[in-house]
Amino acid sequence: MPVLRIPTPLRAYTNGESNVTVNGSNISEALTDLTTQYPALRPHLFNEGGELRAFVNLFVGESNIKDLQGVSTPIRDGDKIMLIPSIAGG
Amino acid sequence: MLPQLSREEILRYSRHLLIPEVGLEGQRKLKNSSALVIGTGGLGSPVSLYLAAAGVGRIGLVDYDTVDSSNLQRQIIHGTSTIGKLKVESAKAKLLDLNPGIQVDVYNEPYTSENAMRIARDYDIILDGTDNFPTRYLTNDVAVFLGKPNVYSSIFRFDGQVSVFYAKEGPCYRCLFPEPPPPGLVPSCAEGGVLGVLPGTIGTLQATEALKVLLGIGEPLIGKLLLYNALDMSFDFVKLKKNPNCRVCGPNADIKELIDYEEFCGVPSHDHEESSGIGAYDITAKELSERVKTNHLKLLDVREPHELEISKLPNAINIPLGQLASRLSELDSAEDMVIFCKSGSRSMRGLELLASAGFKKVKNLKGGINSWAKEVDTNLPIY
Numbered sequence: 232m233p234v235l236r237i238p239t240p241l242r243a244y245t246n247g248e249s250n251v252t253v254n255g256s257n258i259s260e261a262l263t264d265l266t267t268q269y270p271a272l273r274p275h276l277f278n279e280g281g282e283l284r285a286f287v288n289l290f291v292g293e294s295n296i297k298d299l300q301g302v303s304t305p306i307r308d309g310d311k312i313m314l315i316p317s318i319a320g321g
Numbered sequence: 322m323l324p325q326l327s328r329e330e331i332l333r334y335s336r337h338l339l340i341p342e343v344g345l346e347g348q349r350k351l352k353n354s355s356a357l358v359i360g361t362g363g364l365g366s367p368v369s370l371y372l373a374a375a376g377v378g379r380i381g382l383v384d385y386d387t388v389d390s391s392n393l394q395r396q397i398i399h400g401t402s403t404i405g406k407l408k409v410e411s412a413k414a415k416l417l418d419l420n421p422g423i424q425v426d427v428y429n430e431p432y433t434s435e436n437a438m439r440i441a442r443d444y445d446i447i448l449d450g451t452d453n454f455p456t457r458y459l460t461n462d463v464a465v466f467l468g469k470p471n472v473y474s475s476i477f478r479f480d481g482q483v484s485v486f487y488a489k490e491g492p493c494y495r496c497l498f499p500e501p502p503p504p505g506l507v508p509s510c511a512e513g514g515v516l517g518v519l520p521g522t523i524g525t526l527q528a529t530e531a532l533k534v535l536l537g538i539g540e541p542l543i544g545k546l547l548l549y550n551a552l553d554m555s556f557d558f559v560k561l562k563k564n565p566n567c568r569v570c571g572p573n574a575d576i577k578e579l580i581d582y583e584e585f586c587g588v589p590s591h592d593h594e595e596s597s598g599i600g601a602y603d604i605t606a607k608e609l610s611e612r613v614k615t616n617h618l619k620l621l622d623v624r625e626p627h628e629l630e631i632s633k634l635p636n637a638i639n640i641p642l643g644q645l646a647s648r649l650s651e652l653d654s655a656e657d658m659v660i661f662c663k664s665g666s667r668s669m670r671g672l673e674l675l676a677s678a679g680f681k682k683v684k685n686l687k688g689g690i691n692s693w694a695k696e697v698d699t700n701l702p703i704y
Contacts, residue, residue: 239480239550240507243643249553271647275506285500290559295497298562313557315548317502318477320510320592321364321452321520 233306235265238316244271253312258289259302261312288315323349324378330422334376342538348376354535355379357444359432359460361386361408363510363520364450364474364527366398371528372448373416373423377535380416381444383428384408391704395517431590432456434579437463446531449473449494450524452510454501455582455590461486461494462579465569470534470541474527477507479516481523481549484542484561485530488570491544496564496571504587505670511592512667519551602672604684606693609659619658621683622690623671628663632690632701642667645674654680661686661693663704 235251245251251268255261262283266273278284289296290313296304306312326334326348337343337351356377358369361384372380386408388399403411409427416425428440432451441447441463449460449471457475464471470487473494486493526547533539548557568576583590604612612618620637622629629639640648642662652658652675660675662668665688672685686693694701 239478240513243641271643286498286502288497293558293560295559295562297564298560313548313559315482315497315546315559316477316480317454317498317507318475318480318482319452319454319457319507320476320513320515321360321362321450321474 232308233261233310233312235261235312236314238314238318240316240318241272241275241314244275245269255306257300257302257306258291258296258304258312261306262302286317289313290315323353325349326352327422330376333420333422337375343536347536347538350536351376351532352378354446355381355444356446356448356531356535357381357383357441358448358450359383359456360450360452361396361398361412362392362450362452363395363476363515364524365412365448366396367521367524368448368450368528368531369412369416370398370419371525372531373420373425375528375532376420377423377532379424379426379444381426381428381440382409382412383430383432383440384412385429385431395515395520397521432459433590434459434582437579438467441467441469445469446534447471448527448531449475450527452592453590454586454588457494458501458585459579459582459590462569462576464488465493466578470543472527472531472534474523476515476519476523477510478513479519479551481519481526481547481551483523483526483530483547483549484545485534487534487541487543488563492561492563493567493570495569496567497546497561499564499566499568501586501588505666508667509592512663516551522551523549600685600687602669602683602685603665603687604659605687606696609686609693610697612659616657619652619656621652621658621660621671622662623660623668624662624690628704631704632694634661634690634693637661642671645671649675649678652680654678654682656682658683659686660684662689664689664691 232252235253237245253261254264334348337348356372358365361382388403388411398415399411409429413425413427447464465488472485474483533541544561546559546561622637622639623642625641660668660671668685672683675683691703694703
């Protein structure tokens, strides 16, 4: 199954888990599974209308889903999905 | 015409001159080049030290802060002997000690929409080492408008990111992050902490990228983002593309000049404890110490459990901010309550959350437990 990498700022909402195995054939299904496993993540990823927030960057392998098919981007077993956080520390 | 190297310089840079990719010509290029480093903190320390050591002819340093002992766990350009001094002056002295043959220009002022274009205009390259979102967007937009490479890195706890945002040849920061995260979602280093060596690792990579760009060698991280995690010791690379809808570098860009970045991000452009006036919901540590003598007050500590090992207030209950929404049933909205954290910003978000859930009798401890440690109980450590 695909594995979703959780960045440090969001691990507070996944009981500290850094890699979460998710079910689904595309990004949308994987995120539904992720937020079912960890409901506290939901408001950080989606707006009130249920759309992915603009600052949330998801990559499948090396590619941004915005450059693929968005949340409909298909995923396969073994795919590494990365949530890339906005961080600003210096 | 590139400047010549003196006999002393040839000896000083001999290890560079031996590398064919640098050589005499590359070293003369570095001598002729200039780099502006925004922020003289965790990232700015290794970045400016290595650029100075490498012989970049002119280095600009922008910072308006003074050196504090809590900086020294990571900001290795400063020292115990420069605590209390201006960061730019402390850094300049160290850089000129390392390499007296370079020029260091300092800007002891906040980097803002008013001065940024003037400051950045005369530099070949800009290095983003700031500690907050408004200045990161400002740094990006300045680099786009001036057509200069923005060598970017940022850090949080164990995570680091590095890229070269150069709108002439690839994406800019806004192509990846069109909008900042909502205020409060991503803690700053002052709030969330950072492993001291992390800016060393990441800043050194940032300096490497800057030198490659100045020398015109190798493959700079244009269109690529490096993601580093110190705990996993993982380096991941992702590809970045220019966003056709980018508001500053896209074909239909609608942002043509610098904007109000604090308003855009909804947060102040610094990573400090707030010291502005007392808000309607604030209570000072002094006031609180009087109130607890006479009134019954519930004290709600929204810090993380590991922070309680550093300092705590007697009789306070602890619900970490991230759990507050799901643990409201443990609190009584009819009770007078004072909410606090380390320095007052997390607790302010907790107060907003409580207010939206109908809690009307909550005050925020201004300056957090650190202000209690300063003003009331000086035996308590400040962190």
